[in-house]
Amino acid sequence: MRIKPEEITSVIRKEIERFDKKVQTVDSGTVVQIGDGVARIYGLDDCMEGELLEMPGGIKAMALNLEYDNVGAVVLGPSDSIKEGDFVRKTGRVVEVPVGEEMIGRVVNSLGEAIDGKGHIEPKLFRPVEIQAPGIIERKSVTVPLETGIKAIDSMVPIGRGQRELIIGDRQTGKTQIALDTILNQKNKNVLCIYVAIGQKQSNVANIYNILTKAGAMDYTTIVAATAAESAPLQYLSAYTGCTIGEYFMNKGRDVLIVYDDLSKHAVAYRAMSLLLRRPPGREAYPGDVFYIHSRLLERAARLSDDLGGGSMTALPIVETLAGDITAYIPTNVISITDGQIFLESDLFYNGIRPAINPGISVSRVGGNAQTKAMKRVAGKLRLDLAQYRELESFAQFGTDLDESSRSLLDKGQRIVEVLKQQQFEPMRYEKQIMILYAVMNNKLNQVAVREVRTFEREFLDFMDTYHASIGKAIISTGELSPALQRELDEAIEEFTREYYSGEQV
Secondary structure (H helix, E strand, O other): OOOOHHHHHHHHHHHHHHOOOOOOOOOEEEEEEEEOOEEEEEOOOOOOOOEEEEOHHHOEEEEEEEOOOOEEEEEEOOOOOOOOOOEEEEEEEEOEEEEOHHHOOOEEOOOOOEOOOOOOOOOOEEEEOOOOOOOOOOEOOOOOEOOOOOHHHHHHOOOEOOOEOEEEEOOOOOHHHHHHHHHHOOOOOOEEEEEEEEOOOHHHHHHHHHHHHHOOHHHHEEEEEEOOOOOHHHHHHHHHHHHHHHHHHHHOOOEEEEEEEOHHHHHHHHHHHHHHOOOOEOHHHOEOOHHHHHHHHHOOOOEEOHHHOOOEEEEEEEEEOOOOOOOOHHHHHHHHHOOEEEEEOHHHHHOOOOOOEOOOOOEEOOHHHHOOHHHHHHHOOHHHHHHHHHHHHHHHOOOOOOOHHHHHHHHHHHHHHHHHOOOOOOOOOHHHHHHHHHHHHOOOOOOOOHHHHHHHHHHHHHHHHHHOHHHHHHHHHHOOOOHHHHHHHHHHHHHHHHHHHOOOOO
16 A cells, blocks of 8 residues: 555644643642541642542542641542542532432432432532522512411411421421421422431431322422431531522522421531541530531521512421420520421320420411411410410319319310321311311310310311312412301301211210
């Protein structure tokens, strides 16, 4: 084969023209110390706080301590394969997670990677996990109710869209149950839900996933899981990952509910990270900025102004107490950040009053602004009647003779307590809550024996659905309980009571 010099010349000329003269520099450093998921890296100039670093084997790390001669970073994954002398590369980006419609219905880890066995998520968009919370001008007042389906909450401790309501109590008192019932109740209400599981057992997370799937709630829910088997940095990051996913939808004008279960374990994970990074410990060995990590997380929950689309993100953080002590460090911190708290009491739980909500300590700082006029009308005196009942109940235990008014208050209080009891995974529609609360608050259940109240309630609501559905529809459409509607409801209650007892007086 004959070689033509002109062909060789033309090929060389084309290659010279295509040659990229740009030189890319990559800032890299060296691991000088590694252990317990924390790495000390030498040689990373101009590193940002929170910057994403790449380590050998595709393992990522997050820079947290920017010191004079080294960078302290937490490893976001297994650190067994990393050793001293390994090269670490800067990415020039802060830690980001995928967001978008693809995340709905999936179970992901703290980095937004799918762990539900349904295949890899192909995200179209990434957002930084640390974003400044909306300012005062960007927000508007909380006025739209977020219906939990739990009678005791919707009537006495109402939650509005964009609110931050703390669920607090000892372990095994039903905190997660309230959050799950609230998620189940958002079906067909155009509210996207995010459940962040921090430091829980894998079996618990799997059980929650199965419950939500069985109820059809995974169609609008994302689970972010950082189980107890995960490292402290991943448990710490998970809350911000869930918040970032929800924030994307809020900025699109949609309503979001996010549950942090729970922030006690989140604070413990941050304490472990901080002590390993040699940050100075404070009260209970927590670092000085443990308040700030929760405030900058919860402040991102908001109801945005109409100019920004009017979306909202409602946060339900959960905090575990020890022996009901709400004056401990983390509980008081989170109470001061949130817009109220739902306090669950062990004694009530063990006495069969479930959900075990203590109405005396529980409060919503949004209050009646997040209730319809109908609910405000029927539940206005509910908290006062319950408080009087509790006082009389303790007084009556001594066997003291009570006057007629005290006896009637005691009887009414017993029936209110029975009405407020609710089975798990059975959230109640808003109009049904109003109808049964109207009945008990207006002494329509006085002739019903206390042990029969819940049976009476169930059959009464079925009766209303079957024969008087128009009353429920009117309550929903108007949001009010007009005098005419009250008369209709009174007649329906009397009609049912006659049928229930077949004309016999109890």
